[in-house]
Amino acid sequence: MKTIINYKNIYYPPGGILLWIIIYLELITFGIALIAMVYYGKEEPSLFHNSRLMLNSTYGMVNTIFLLTSGFFMASAVNELKANALQKSKTYLLITILFGFLFLVLKSIEYTGKLDEGLDMSYNSFFTFYWSLTLFHVIHVIVGLVILISVYYGLKKPKTTIEDVEAGAAFWHMCDLIWLLLFPVIYLIF
Amino acid sequence: MKSISIITWMVLLLLTIASAMFSNAHGIYIIPIIMTLAAFKFIGVAFQFMELKKAHPIWKSLVFIYLIVIITLILIIK
Numbered sequence A: 001m002k003t004i005i006n007y008k009n010i011y012y013p014p015g016g017i018l019l020w021i022i023i024y025l026e027l028i029t030f031g032i033a034l035i036a037m038v039y040y041g042k043e044e045p046s047l048f049h050n051s052r053l054m055l056n057s058t059y060g061m062v063n064t065i066f067l068l069t070s071g072f073f074m075a076s077a078v079n080e081l082k083a084n085a086l087q088k089s090k091t092y093l094l095i096t097i098l099f100g101f102l103f104l105v106l107k108s109i110e111y112t113g114k115l116d117e118g119l120d121m122s123y124n125s126f127f128t129f130y131w132s133l134t135l136f137h138v139i140h141v142i143v144g145l146v147i148l149i150s151v152y153y154g155l156k157k158p159k160t161t162i163e164d165v166e167a168g169a170a171f172w173h174m175c176d177l178i179w180l181l182l183f184p185v186i187y188l189i190f
Numbered sequence B: 001m002k003s004i005s006i007i008t009w010m011v012l013l014l015l016t017i018a019s020a021m022f023s024n025a026h027g028i029y030i031i032p033i034i035m036t037l038a039a040f041k042f043i044g045v046a047f048q049f050m051e052l053k054k055a056h057p058i059w060k061s062l063v064f065i066y067l068i069v070i071i072t073l074i075l076i077i078k
Helices: A017-043 A045-053 A057-082 A086-116 A125-154 A162-188 B003-022 B030-049 B057-077
Strands: none
Touching (some): A017 A125, A017 A162, A017 B057, A045 A125, A057 A162, A086 A125, A162 B003, B030 B057
8 A cells, every 4th residue: 555645746735636625615615604603793792602601612622622633543544554554544543433423422412402402593693603514514524434434444455545545534634624613713702 | 653743632632722711711812812722723733634744835825824814804803
């Protein structure tokens, strides 16, 4: 599985050019939505502040830690694969997937609590943004986990390349990047 | 495991905890501090975990431009 890629070439960023175009498009989409949320928050500051206080920022913080830890093990899995340590790489990939699932479990607990309190999408404009943005992100995490599971089983096949694994890793890290912007805006600044 | 990855991971966790602690404080500098910490974390993940540090300068520049535009707009509007 050894391969030499010149990442300095503009057409070969780590993960592949197509994935990086997708990453920038996703980041721009979420960025515009966050700016819209801040704009609406400026219109109704007390509503956004009181609604933000209804969120459990500890959940948000722990979920950030889960995703960052998952991203760390993903990066380690890619590094081990490049060093031809396949078994270690697979172990790290499994840990990556585990932390991804932990993120989803905690998000489910948080969502259940909100729904039990009646804080659904139509409750107010803050929660419309909260549900839209976090659910859209959760969909990305689920897709990312499906990709990682397929990468894990793909590692058994000799035709799987490092580029394939790097592409999956880049998508997974993109979920981190999006969350790193969602967490402070939704849970902390209003 | 690369030691630089371990250090990056630990710094990212510390910055996350610091962000959450800052959110309980009051003052006009709190939001810029929280967003700056988020930008540092973003750069840490992109450059270390995604290995963007090895990429062509145009890809690195796009990340910085994105962060500057988004965070500046958020801070101006807020």
